[in-house]
Amino acid sequence: MKLFEESASSGATQAPGYDAMLASRKKNYLPLALYHDKPLHLVKAKGLYVWDGDGRQYLDCIGGIVCISAGHNHPKIKAKLMQMLEDDEIQHTSTLYLSRHLVELTEAMVERAPEGLDRASFTNSGSEANELAFMAARQATGENIIINLRHSYHGGTAATLAQCGHHTWRFRSQPVTNAVSAMEPYCYRCPFNQKPDSCNLECAKNVETTIQTATHGAIAGMIVEPVMGVGGFITPPDAYFEEVTEIVHRYGGKYISDEVQTGAGRCGHEFLLSKELGIDCDMVTMAKGLGNGTAIGGVLMKSDIADSLQGKMYFNTFAGDPMQAAQAKATMDIIAEEKLSENALAMGQRIVDGIQQMMANHPTIGDVRGRGLLLGMELVKDRKSKEHAVAEAQKVMDRCKDHGVLLGKGGLKGNVVRIAPPMAINAEQVDHMLEVLDRVLTEVENA
Numbered sequence: 001m002k003l004f005e006e007s008a009s010s011g012a013t014q015a016p017g018y019d020a021m022l023a024s025r026k027k028n029y030l031p032l033a034l035y036h037d038k039p040l041h042l043v044k045a046k047g048l049y050v051w052d053g054d055g056r057q058y059l060d061c062i063g064g065i066v067c068i069s070a071g072h073n074h075p076k077i078k079a080k081l082m083q084m085l086e087d088d089e090i091q092h093t094s095t096l097y098l099s100r101h102l103v104e105l106t107e108a109m110v111e112r113a114p115e116g117l118d119r120a121s122f123t124n125s126g127s128e129a130n131e132l133a134f135m136a137a138r139q140a141t142g143e144n145i146i147i148n149l150r151h152s153y154h155g156g157t158a159a160t161l162a163q164c165g166h167h168t169w170r171f172r173s174q175p176v177t178n179a180v181s182a183m184e185p186y187c188y189r190c191p192f193n194q195k196p197d198s199c200n201l202e203c204a205k206n207v208e209t210t211i212q213t214a215t216h217g218a219i220a221g222m223i224v225e226p227v228m229g230v231g232g233f234i235t236p237p238d239a240y241f242e243e244v245t246e247i248v249h250r251y252g253g254k255y256i257s258d259e260v261q262t263g264a265g266r267c268g269h270e271f272l273l274s275k276e277l278g279i280d281c282d283m284v285t286m287a288k289g290l291g292n293g294t295a296i297g298g299v300l301m302k303s304d305i306a307d308s309l310q311g312k313m314y315f316n317t318f319a320g321d322p323m324q325a326a327q328a329k330a331t332m333d334i335i336a337e338e339k340l341s342e343n344a345l346a347m348g349q350r351i352v353d354g355i356q357q358m359m360a361n362h363p364t365i366g367d368v369r370g371r372g373l374l375l376g377m378e379l380v381k382d383r384k385s386k387e388h389a390v391a392e393a394q395k396v397m398d399r400c401k402d403h404g405v406l407l408g409k410g411g412l413k414g415n416v417v418r419i420a421p422p423m424a425i426n427a428e429q430v431d432h433m434l435e436v437l438d439r440v441l442t443e444v445e446n447a
């Protein structure tokens with residue numbers, strides 16, 4: 001607190017000294033991880049670029065964590081929000097009052113939803129969206145058990161962490177109740193030691209075995225990310241979804257498609273990957289790119305599930321407040337007007353092609369996967385043993401940052417470099433990112 005008062009009174013335009021700020025954060029904030037060997041202090045952003053407190057520019061290829069879909073400080077979003085403030089538009093109403101912005105956002109969401117998902121609701125985050133989906137699945141079915149996948153991530157609240165397939169995220173006191181894990185559809189490291197072209201989708205069949213062996217034979221639902229984000233952009237084969245949704249429905253459950261990372265047009269022509277892949281889902285949850293960085297999450301559901309909530313009070317103080325709702329709607333409009341999904345597909349393919357070419361010179365690249373602009377590059381010490389190259393992935397991320405390119409990291413062991421830039425990235429910026437990656441991989445491999 002004192003540091004910020006000093007900087008304000010001295011008229012400094014930059015934040016207080018970096019070292020003092022880092023020390024203050026470490027002393028006063030919860031001991032939570034920061035990205036990078038030397039954590040970044042980002043202060044400014046525009047389009048694809050962000051700047052640190054010393055004025056250094058970075059090409060942002062991770063967008064917060066997959067939140068910046070339309071681009072940082074998009075002029076249309078800025079103009080919209082500034083006009084709302086200028087007009088003294090009400091900033092907070094709660095869901096108990098009518099809001100034109102919330103009504104317009106709801107209409108736009110329902111319009112883009114997979115067939116039959118004709119009701120929407122909003123939250124402040126992806127975790128809350130998933131919590132609401134769990135409650136709705138339980139309410140609608142009268143059952144309690146939700147199936148998740150090993151390696152999944154669905155949020156940082158008690159109920160969502162209970163469905164998390166990573167020991168690193170779970171708390172010691174984590175109550176894991178009514179949560180059962182099925183095997184991961186992880187083709188590169190198939191838990192059944194199969195090859196994708198001859199596997200007979202054992203991972204999908206395992207959902208049925210899991211229900212038969214770890215539940216009483218009926219479930220409330222199953223939650224699946226169509227591309228498993230925190231897990232390292234694990235990308236199930238298309239056919240996985242048909243088989244799994246059929247099993248979930250046969251055992252009475254509701255299928256929840258967690259599109260917190262894959263949504264907002266990042267992974268296909270459609271706004272939602274569930275629609276693109278024809279996944280027979282009952283609910284879709286969203287957040288992150290939906291609001292281009294503002295704190296909004298959303299749930300789409302079928303009417304029969306929504307109807308089962310009649311008489312219950314689901315209240316959320318900040319859900320769909322006018323400014324968040326307006327920002328999310330403006331983001332949806334920009335994605336459509338600027339054809340950002342088409343661009344994401346084209347640029348995503350350019351990145352995949354570039355990395356595949358690099359594989360000839362970089363033995364640490366074990367796999368490249370993902371959809372659209374949600375891409376993972378899994379690093380291994382040796383392609384045969386597939387030993388996880390954990391330190392190497394950290395170094396690649398840190399050195400890319402030193403060369404002005406921001407990337408993310410994920411996977412159970414942290415050896416997957418994650419690439420998810422704002423969807424407006426162009427070919428020149430992609431090529432620059434690939435050049436830096438190539439140079440950094442050489443540095444790390446030769447070290």
Ligand SMILES: Cc1ncc(COP(=O)(O)O)c(C=O)c1O
Pocket residue numbers: 124125126127128130153154155156225229230258259260261287288
């Ligand atoms: C797939 C997925 N679901 C849910 C969440 C939780 O979202 P939030 O952090 O907004 O609560 C995340 C966050 O990373 C996520 O990746």
